[in-house]
Amino acid sequence: MPAEIATDRKLFDLTGKDCLHFLQGLTTNDMRPLDGADGIVWAALLSPQGKYLADFFVVRSGGRLFLDIAAGLAEATVRRLSMYKLRADVQISESALSVVRGLEPPPAGALPDPRHPALGWRGYGLPGGAPVIDWDAIRVTHLIPESGIELIPDDSYILEHGFERLHGVDFRKGCYVGQEVTARMKHKTELRKGLARVRIAGEAPVGAEITADGKPAGTLFTRAGGFALAHLRFDRAEGEMRAGDATLHLAE
Structure with missing residues (x-):
């Protein structure tokens, strides 16, 4: 290549x-x-x-x-x-x-x-x-967020987007701007939202709201073939979900 x-x-x-x-x-x-x-x-x-x-x-x-x-x-x-x-x-x-x-x-x-x-x-x-x-296909396969797509300034939390798994945060280095909130999310709470890979059938634009049983469940992001990245509420992501005209399920 x-x-x-x-x-x-x-x-x-x-x-x-x-x-x-x-x-x-x-x-x-x-x-x-x-x-x-x-x-x-x-x-x-x-x-x-x-x-x-x-x-x-x-x-x-x-x-x-x-x-x-x-x-x-x-x-x-x-x-x-x-x-x-x-x-x-x-x-x-x-x-x-x-x-x-x-x-x-x-x-x-x-x-x-x-x-x-x-x-x-x-x-x-x-x-x-x-x-x-085709970097999008690689990112979707390996659950890797991208600046300005999944990672949204003044909105995203890095632990919900896999920064620990992707070697983008160090919990032993000491203080930095935003460190206290990040450490609290790591040590004192269980993440209820996060980036996930989903199977998708049908059409829906990037940024489409995802619903489950009519309730907000997350947001759809990068798509590659029959899979996509989505930021989801984990408690609403177990069954079938919808976004635009598409049907979504958590990928294994």
Whole structure:
């Protein structure tokens, strides 16, 4: 499968001696593995109320530090990070390099996507062509949310969208913005809602309300063939559900 340029992503250079310490205090994941070693960490930025604002990859590659983020979230996220940095020695500037991604085999300099092996690898400044890979099918198969689709700013909670399973949150790293709410959801409550894979027959648009016995049960998101991702109330998702003209059932 050829490498492709990720036209839906933006890349930023992170420079300054305080970058990792700065991100450590703001994001859901541990940045210390990137201190002096190449690697890639997936993390989220949350509101003080614990709601998702953005997710991104922080990457050390070839001695440089990068922020790899969905294009639609880039401007607001860089603005928010700039607001938080105060006097920290941190500079964020758009990079001239492209984000390149692909499946096996990875080229020299590529890094494995930390969320799931099925997502292949990511590279920066490597050669690549036009997008050809059906990432939606991969995401639906492996229950992986996407920025701006399943992950909705100021609405989503990361634990309901699989961030723990996908290595996007560290519960031992210490404080960060939104940490208290996230920790409480992890340790003191049982999740009653979450991302699930459903079988679907019939037509319904992304964002359609899902009902069960006439009661609201969730929201339909990415579809790939006869399966889709949905954010569901687990107590209403056992039997047949409806969305638009489609019939849904939880997938095994």
